[in-house]
Amino acid sequence: MKRKKAICCLFAGLVFSGLLAGCGSKNSENTLTVLNYGKYLDPDAIEMFEEETGITVELEEYITPENMYTKYRAGAIDYDLICTSDYMIEKLIQEGEVLELDYSNIPLSENLDSTYFDFSKSFDPENKYSIPYFFGTVGILYHKDMVDESKVNSWKILWDKEYSGQIIMADSVRDSFMVALKILGYSLNTTDDEQLKEAQDLLLEQKPLVYSYLVDEAQDEMISENAAMAVVYSGEAGYALEFNDKLAFSVPEEGSNMWIDSWFIPKSAKQKENAEKFLNFLCREDVSMMNFDYVYYATPNQKTKNSLDADLQENTTIFPPTETLNNCEVLKPLDDKATMKLNLLWKEIKAAD
Amino acid sequence: MVKKSAERIYLAFIFLFLYLPIGVLIVLSFNNSKTRVQWGGFTLKWYKNLFSSGSIMEAFGTTLFISLASALFATLLGTLAALGIDAMKKRNQAVMIGATNIPLLNADIVTGLSMMLLFVRFTRLGMSTVLIAHITFNIPYVILNVLPKLKQSSRTTYEAALDLGATPLYAFFKIIWPQIRPGVFSGFLMAMTMSLDDFSVTYFTKGAGIHTLSTMIYTEMRKGIRLEMYALSTILFLLALVLLLFMNFGPSARREEA
Amino acid sequence: MRNVKRQLLAGPYLLWMAGFILLPVVMILYYAFTTTSGHFTLLNISSIFASIHLKSLFLSLKLAVICTGVCLALSYPLAMILNNMKEKSQGFIVFIFILPMWMNFMLRILAWKLLLSNNGVINTILEGLGLPVLDVLNTPAAVVFCMVYDFLPFMILPIYNAMSRIQQDIIEAAGDLGAGSVTIFFKIIVPLTMPGVVSGIIMVFVPALTSFAISDLLGGGKVLLIGNVIEQAFMQEYNWNLGSGLSLVLMIFVIASMALMSSKGEEGGAGVW
Numbered sequence: 040m041k042r043k044k045a046i047c048c049l050f051a052g053l054v055f056s057g058l059l060a061g062c063g064s065k066n067s068e069n070t071l072t073v074l075n076y077g078k079y080l081d082p083d084a085i086e087m088f089e090e091e092t093g094i095t096v097e098l099e100e101y102i103t104p105e106n107m108y109t110k111y112r113a114g115a116i117d118y119d120l121i122c123t124s125d126y127m128i129e130k131l132i133q134e135g136e137v138l139e140l141d142y143s144n145i146p147l148s149e150n151l152d153s154t155y156f157d158f159s160k161s162f163d164p165e166n167k168y169s170i171p172y173f174f175g176t177v178g179i180l181y182h183k184d185m186v187d188e189s190k191v192n193s194w195k196i197l198w199d200k201e202y203s204g205q206i207i208m209a210d211s212v213r214d215s216f217m218v219a220l221k222i223l224g225y226s227l228n229t230t231d232d233e234q235l236k237e238a239q240d241l242l243l244e245q246k247p248l249v250y251s252y253l254v255d256e257a258q259d260e261m262i263s264e265n266a267a268m269a270v271v272y273s274g275e276a277g278y279a280l281e282f283n284d285k286l287a288f289s290v291p292e293e294g295s296n297m298w299i300d301s302w303f304i305p306k307s308a309k310q311k312e313n314a315e316k317f318l319n320f321l322c323r324e325d326v327s328m329m330n331f332d333y334v335y336y337a338t339p340n341q342k343t344k345n346s347l348d349a350d351l352q353e354n355t356t357i358f359p360p361t362e363t364l365n366n367c368e369v370l371k372p373l374d375d376k377a378t379m380k381l382n383l384l385w386k387e388i389k390a391a392d
Numbered sequence: 393m394v395k396k397s398a399e400r401i402y403l404a405f406i407f408l409f410l411y412l413p414i415g416v417l418i419v420l421s422f423n424n425s426k427t428r429v430q431w432g433g434f435t436l437k438w439y440k441n442l443f444s445s446g447s448i449m450e451a452f453g454t455t456l457f458i459s460l461a462s463a464l465f466a467t468l469l470g471t472l473a474a475l476g477i478d479a480m481k482k483r484n485q486a487v488m489i490g491a492t493n494i495p496l497l498n499a500d501i502v503t504g505l506s507m508m509l510l511f512v513r514f515t516r517l518g519m520s521t522v523l524i525a526h527i528t529f530n531i532p533y534v535i536l537n538v539l540p541k542l543k544q545s546s547r548t549t550y551e552a553a554l555d556l557g558a559t560p561l562y563a564f565f566k567i568i569w570p571q572i573r574p575g576v577f578s579g580f581l582m583a584m585t586m587s588l589d590d591f592s593v594t595y596f597t598k599g600a601g602i603h604t605l606s607t608m609i610y611t612e613m614r615k616g617i618r619l620e621m622y623a624l625s626t627i628l629f630l631l632a633l634v635l636l637l638f639m640n641f642g643p644s645a646r647r648e649e650a
Numbered sequence: 651m652r653n654v655k656r657q658l659l660a661g662p663y664l665l666w667m668a669g670f671i672l673l674p675v676v677m678i679l680y681y682a683f684t685t686t687s688g689h690f691t692l693l694n695i696s697s698i699f700a701s702i703h704l705k706s707l708f709l710s711l712k713l714a715v716i717c718t719g720v721c722l723a724l725s726y727p728l729a730m731i732l733n734n735m736k737e738k739s740q741g742f743i744v745f746i747f748i749l750p751m752w753m754n755f756m757l758r759i760l761a762w763k764l765l766l767s768n769n770g771v772i773n774t775i776l777e778g779l780g781l782p783v784l785d786v787l788n789t790p791a792a793v794v795f796c797m798v799y800d801f802l803p804f805m806i807l808p809i810y811n812a813m814s815r816i817q818q819d820i821i822e823a824a825g826d827l828g829a830g831s832v833t834i835f836f837k838i839i840v841p842l843t844m845p846g847v848v849s850g851i852i853m854v855f856v857p858a859l860t861s862f863a864i865s866d867l868l869g870g871g872k873v874l875l876i877g878n879v880i881e882q883a884f885m886q887e888y889n890w891n892l893g894s895g896l897s898l899v900l901m902i903f904v905i906a907s908m909a910l911m912s913s914k915g916e917e918g919g920a921g922v923w
Contacts, residue, residue, distance in 0.1 A: 072600045077611035082447045097601025100611040105886040112888055115517040116600045210871040251788040251870025259616060262430065265768040282430065382887050390702040390874045399731045406728055409799065410750050413761030417753065469663050476660025488660070495671055497852070497908050499860030501877055502897045505884055506674030509681060528670040531663065589751045591863055609756045617760070625753050632752035636745045
């Protein structure tokens with residue numbers, strides 16, 4: 040009896056410690072831990088990279104920039120390379136969490152159009168920290184037969200009672216407030232209590248008309264004609280247009296948000312060299328093409344763009360024209376107090392009847 | 393007669409309710425269109441693509457590994473615990489059973505989050521953290537399945553065996569084990585099913601690059617799920633169907649009932 | 651004659667519980683009672699009284715109660731029908747209700763989304779029949795519907811289990827003594843299936859109360875349950891203290907209501923199979 044007990048305890052102890060020891064022992068290997076939006080990188084490209092370099096890529100995915108911030112800050116995983124949106128990168132730069140890139144290790148970054156490095160300066164003033172990956176705007180994806188096309192040049196159509204129950208709003212704090220703030224003529228980076236309250240009132244007024252608050256699923260809903268219009272990223276719209284030719288996309292005249300998703304190396308990086316190798320790999324023309332085909336967002340890679348079919352290059356939904364971009368603002372990070380306030384205002388909207 | 397047919401209709405209604413979405417998924421797995429919302433004709437290409445898609449097969453492997461390993465370990469730990477609890481005094485038993493119920497009562501999300509808080513504090517997230525979490529929420533299912541069988545088992549036979557000179561281990565395997573085996577087995581199956589179907593706990597405790605089918609679907613949901621996923625689910629479902637049918641009507645089922 | 655040595659077999663489990671159930675709860679307690687800078691506070695707990703949090707808690711409660719009620723109402727007659735059927739293989743019945751779980755629950759919910767959407771299959775059929783179309787997607791009704799779908803097996807199995815254990819002799823004896831079928835139902839069947847009902851209620855009510863994925867998928871972002879608030883606090887707002895505070899409240903809430911519930915049922919009645 041005693042022996043059996045001892046064996047049991049020993050066994051349990053062994054397995055227990057084995058499990059614990061298993062944690063966190065991976066860093067010494069030749070790996071690269073990447074954090075990216077969901078489905079934002081062609082898995083075949085990753086396999087190609089692994090074959091070419093012998094580096095094992097661990098890909099972790101997230102849904103919103105805020106989600107990414109939590110994952111990074113939790114510190115439970117040491118990420119080597121992260122892709123996220125402009126304002127979140129700026130926030131992390133301000134917090135001193137981003138490492139400078141060594142461009143001599145990323146020679147292929149020359150493939151990228153310098154225009155987008157200029158745009159990036161709004162959050163990374165000296166282009167020291169980040170490399171653009173995809174970009175776009177936010178606008179209204181609508182069904183041509185269900186919507187009066189003369190009205191889609193304004194965000195106000197989203198408040199039109201005629202379309203009650205047929206409107207899909209963005210399920211993201213910053214994007215939804217962007218729409219309301221633009222109608223009111225304010226900056227989308229305002230932290231002014233009054234202005235934010237006004238925007239909230241507007242969004243509360245809109246809620247009864249809203250069919251649903253969605254992020255990327257909006258494209259599927261629009262393709263299957265479950266709603267008349269949706270606030271979406273330009274890339275989603277480009278994808279949806281391929282499947283339903285009754286759909287069209289418009290960036291309203293009040294202006295919109297221009298976003299750039301970029302790569303950066305965080306302070307937690309244990310494999311900076313591998314991260315830069317991967318960045319260089321991503322800038323390569325064939326790889327960038329694979330990712331463009333997979334994600335279908337506007338790529339800043341000039342070489343890739345030039346090798347596309349002419350009509351795709353001129354597709355203004357996927358590649359927003361410069362005058363549209365000039366009418367757009369880039370999101371800025373808000374301080375903690377303003378972020379909490381905005382979160383609360385948004386929660387109140389979501390919880391409203 | 394009217395009652396009989398009303399019963400039939402009611403049964404049919406419930407079955408439709410339970411299996412309709414599964415039917416939809418199976419149909420969609422043959423859909424020749426890149427988006428799930430349009431029907432583009434019949435195809436088998438998602439099944440072909442499936443086996444060359446490294447990431448899905450890997451997630452599938454991980455899911456199987458986690459559910460098997462955690463169910464096995466939970467069964468071992470849980471069965472031992474049930475044996476121990478069964479030997480306790482009535483009052484201690486009640487306390488133990490109460491404590492065992494806590495993880496069952498706890499919301500998935502709280503279980504997952506509290507573990508995440510613990511792991512984040514003391515270690516790095518990885519495969520082992522997911523395993524630990526799954527074992528933890530699986531153990532109660534095993535205990536609650538084994539304990540009733542132990543209570544039904546006759547203690548006197550076991551004691552008689554000991555009196556006649558059998559070693560405890562021998563007596564256990566000859567007398568107690570056959571009686572609790574169905575409980576252990578259903579506990580294992582239940583644990584495995586729960587682990588297979590879990591999303592919340594995995595979501596909060598997994599490390600980078602680790603995907604189970606659930607978490608993979610969740611991150612893909614926003615951008616549209618790959619149709620290979622539907623193909624895999626269909627295969628998995630049909631496998632389970634065949635397996636469980638065999639277990640119920642196959643030769644071993646007779647033995648189990650005896 | 652209690653075998654002290656045999657009790658020790660529970661040792662590894664006790665250790666495991668201490669490490670992975672107790673300790674995580676301690677972590678929740680720690681975060682719940684501190685601010686981001688580590689000072690003591692009660693604000694995270696008291697924030698449950700903030701109007702939006704209360705509102706989502708009440709909505710969650712409402713949906714969970716409806717869901718549990720519907721599941722019970724569907725399951726009880728079903729269990730009786732199943733119990734009266736010739737096919738007595740209990741394994742087979744269990745298998746029918748467990749089988750759907752082998753297809754990922756999120757995919758199944760997505761399938762419902764397809765079925766229920768404005769231009770979905772169900773509406774197309776209704777329209778074809780000249781009936782009014784459904785407009786349930788993105789409403790609490792859709793969330794409840796899928797909760798019922800997802801949790802129904804957890805109600806059916808324990809009730810069926812309890813019912814199949816009732817010995818036919820007792821019912822026949824009651825009949826011989828002159829009890830009508832109504833009396834038999836209320837005096838014998840209902841009391842004897844009570845433990846099954848109680849564990850069914852527990853196993854449906856708890857996940858329904860705390861679910862966040864279903865409302866996330868089918869609520870269209872318009873249904874904010876307490877589970878969503880907690881998930882958002884943790885994953886979106888990076889406010890683990892608030893999230894822990896609310897989790898703690900939810901935990902106490904659930905355990906208290908379940909203790910109340912199970913005191914009415916038999917001890918350890920959570921046998922699902």
